[in-house]
Amino acid sequence: MTGSGVNGMISMEGGRVEESIGELRRTFRSGKTRSAAWRKAQLKALLQLIRDNEDKIFEALKHDLGKNPVESYRDELGVVEKSVKYSLSHVDEWMAPKKSSMPLIFFPARGQVLPEPLGLVLIFSSWNFPISLALDPVIGAISAGNSVVLKPSEQAPACSSFLANTIPLYLDSKAIKVIEGGAEISQQLLQQKWDKIFFTGSPSVARIVMSAAVKHLTPVTVELGGKCPTIFDYLSSPSDTEVAVKRVVGGKWGPCNGQACIGVDYVLVEEKFAFHLIEMLKKTIKKFYGENPKQLKDISRIVNKHHFQRLRNLLEEPLVAASIVHGGLIDEEKLFIEPTILLDPPLDAEIMTEEIFGPLLPIITLKNIEESIEFINSRPKPLALYAFTKDEAFKRRILSETSSGSVTFNDIMIQFLCDTLPFGGVGQSGFGRYHGKYSFDTFSHEKAVLQRTFFLELEPRFPPWNDFKLKFIRLAYRFDYLGLILLLLGLKR
Secondary structure: OOOOOHHHEEOOOOOHHHHHHHHHHHHHHOOHHHOHHHHHHHHHHHHHHHHHOHHHHHHHHHHHHOOOHHHHHHHHHHHHHHHHHHHHHHHHHHHOOEEEOOOHHHOOEEEEEEEEEOOEEEEEOOOOOOOHHHHHHHHHHHHOOOEEEEEOOOOOHHHHHHHHHHHHHHOOOOOEEEEOOOHHHHHHHHOOOOOEEEEEOOHHHHHHHHHHHHHOOOOEEEEOOOOOEEEEOOOOOHHHHHHHHHHHHHHHHOHHHHOOOOOOOEEEEEHHHHHHHHHHHHHHHHHHHOOOHHHOOOOOOOOOHHHHHHHHHHHHOHHHHOOEEEOOOEEOOOOEEOOEEEEOOOOOOHHHHOOOOOOEEEEEEEOOOOHHHHHHHOOOOOOEEEEEOOOHHHHHHHHHHOOOOEEEEOOOOHHHHOOOOOEOOOHHHEEOOEOOHHHHHHOEEEEEEEEEOOOOOOHHHOOOOOHHHHHHHHHHHHOHHHHHHHHHHOOOO
């Protein structure tokens, strides 16, 4: 293990924020975090942290969100392990300067792109995946050679406490610190100057973060969410339809019981197939979660009373309540809401204008499935778009005529696990990207380096000016190889 104990967990009492940030800046300026050895040591220590504390993480996730250990490993620990191992195997390659081809007019010269760390970065993580959404960006920041402050979400207090107390025991506490707290602490942090801010959360808080970042011209990556649609086209094969329905159910209610930014928000289907789809969804829900979901131990609960009441309010709108075709059972004491299906709720109701972020699934019917493109385009750009279809022409239309953070055909949410694809939003669903090499790039600056010799001076670049020099420069710009020939001939006026 690396690190020097509990100094990495900052108490906000006594005005230690600026002092701690000063220590992090000094560490970065010392050059310590730039070496490949330091980066790899931190990544290996993070991997060891996960492996040593698996049971404690399971317990914290159970406390905060009621997650089953299987779900916790799939969506939290496994994600972090995979990301760490991927970064460890590629960090040397990512750090290496990349040669850049040079136009002949620059001969003799060499060019390269040199990745360098940005400096001191601030990472705000979210409560719905409080381990993976905290540590995955940290992996990218460490791989890129930065010093880091992690601010976990106070809405997942057990996981926040675990990170604050455990990270200092494994990682370099002079370069990586965890700060706990609520909105007041976040405001204190945002008053400081950072070299990068990485935020995962809601649009309302993102606006506050960006407003603060503007004061110091700090670059920001914002990972938000939005209403992620699923297009359900007719599938002639019953087995294909069954697989598609399983994936919709698993993608809607499996990850944190619908409390996922890339989870299914609503489904678009043709009217003539809607009844069959709903019946298959009901059957699959019962197969996955049993006849009495309220008694289940394998489904996450709503994170807190505030979000529970928000979801209840969505359901209790009279016309929305009338559209429920399955589920609707709620238990405030247990913060439980049954997997619920709604058929054609009013499009101007809040359930169809705001991100649901819970176990409620509206089914919206269309005369023709191709109308789904216009429907999606009439709303803010989603973080993810899903489509179950075997129609290649329709796929091409979806790709060319819609805009979203990502598009996944014939599955749900698996794009998040792919380190070779960028993850991020567009428009109101966020901006910036991470995962794998994209995380490294997010926390790096690509510095252009050009080196020339004193051999072969191009005299026409300098005054006094005349018509010949204008012609010479014009030719050099238009025809790169002619510029080289002129240079080698040593023409001067």
